Amino acid sequence: MKKIKKIKIIVNGKIRFIKEKTNLFHLINKLKIPIKKVAIELNQEIMNKKNLNKITLRNNDKLEIVHFIGGG
Amino acid sequence: MEAVKLKKDNLIIAKKKFRSRLIVGTGKYKTMSECAKAIKLSEADIVTVAVRRVNITNKKKPLLMDYIDPKKITYLPNTAGCFNSKEALRTLRLAREIGGWKLVKLEVLGDKKNLFPEMIETLKSTEILTKEGFKVMVYCNDDPLMAKRLENVGACAIMPLASPIGSGLGIQNKVNIKIIRSQTKLPLIIDAGLGQASDATIAMELGCDGVLVNTAIAKAKKPYEMAKAFKNAVIAGRQSFLSGRIEKSLMGNPSTPTDGII
Numbered sequence: 001m002k003k004i005k006k007i008k009i010i011v012n013g014k015i016r017f018i019k020e021k022t023n024l025f026h027l028i029n030k031l032k033i034p035i036k037k038v039a040i041e042l043n044q045e046i047m048n049k050k051n052l053n054k055i056t057l058r059n060n061d062k063l064e065i066v067h068f069i070g071g072g
Numbered sequence: 073m074e075a076v077k078l079k080k081d082n083l084i085i086a087k088k089k090f091r092s093r094l095i096v097g098t099g100k101y102k103t104m105s106e107c108a109k110a111i112k113l114s115e116a117d118i119v120t121v122a123v124r125r126v127n128i129t130n131k132k133k134p135l136l137m138d139y140i141d142p143k144k145i146t147y148l149p150n151t152a153g154c155f156n157s158k159e160a161l162r163t164l165r166l167a168r169e170i171g172g173w174k175l176v177k178l179e180v181l182g183d184k185k186n187l188f189p190e191m192i193e194t195l196k197s198t199e200i201l202t203k204e205g206f207k208v209m210v211y212c213n214d215d216p217l218m219a220k221r222l223e224n225v226g227a228c229a230i231m232p233l234a235s236p237i238g239s240g241l242g243i244q245n246k247v248n249i250k251i252i253r254s255q256t257k258l259p260l261i262i263d264a265g266l267g268q269a270s271d272a273t274i275a276m277e278l279g280c281d282g283v284l285v286n287t288a289i290a291k292a293k294k295p296y297e298m299a300k301a302f303k304n305a306v307i308a309g310r311q312s313f314l315s316g317r318i319e320k321s322l323m324g325n326p327s328t329p330t331d332g333i334i
Contacts, residue, residue, distance in 0.1 A: 071122025
C-alpha cells in the first residue's frame, strides 16, 4: 500500500500534520471553520476567500485564521 | 424614565448616518449573552470589535457574530492591543477581509501601563490606511496639534481619550477637548476613560459628537442598568449642548422677580 505523505504546517501557532497537496479550501472545511466569519493569512499574506481552492499548502506554511471577538 | 428621542439629529461618520451617539465596546463582559443584552439596552448602533485567532480546537466556544448581528449593528473593527503601525495595519487589513469592513477604529498603543496612544505610529498608520480606502476613526491623545495632523492625513473621526483606557477617571482635560472641538468639523468622539454616565453627559455638553464606552458598562455592578444610564446620559448631554447653556456669573441672580415684593 502506498504510504500517504504528510507535511507539517502551523495553524494559529500550533503544529499540524496534513496530507500533502491539500488545498486551503479543503483544510478550512475540514477544520469546520465558517469561511464567511473569518479572514485567512498564509505566510503573512492575506488570502482572497474566493480563491482558497487554488492554493495548495506546502511544508512549513504558516496559517493564521482570525475572526471578531469582543473588544473595546 | 424614558428620555426624549432627538429627531433628525444623527451622528454622521464617513457619510453614514447613525441614530445613536453612543458607541459601545464588546469586551470585558462575563458572557457573550450579557454583552449582547447590554448593547441592546444601550441602543448603540455601533460596537467595537477585536480581531483575534479562531479557536481551532474548541469549536463550541460562542462566536460574537452569533450574538450580535453585523447586519443590524455596525461592527467597528479596532486594533486594540497593537503597539506599532505594522501590527495595526495587519489587523485592519484582516478585518476588512472578514467581510468588507472599511470603517475602522485605529488604536496604536505606546505604553503597556498607561495605555496612552503612540501618536507617531498612529499618524503614520492613519495616512496609509486612508490611502488604502479605509475610513479611519482614530484613537488619540487630547492634543489639539496632533488632532489637526490626523485630520490633515485623512482621519474620518477624531477620538481623543478622556483619561487612560479602563481607568474610569472621566474627562481630565476639558480645555483641550474644547479646543479640538473648536478647530474641527470632523466627528469628535470621546474614547476611553469614562467611569459613569455623567462623564458622557459632560463630553456631550462640551460639544462632542459622541462617546465610546466599554469598561464603565461592562464592569459596572449592574451592566444592564449602566447601559441604559449611558444611553440617557448621552441624550441628555446632547440636548443640553444644543439648548445653549446660560452664561456663568460669579454672583447670584434671583429666579423670582423682585418687583412687587411686599
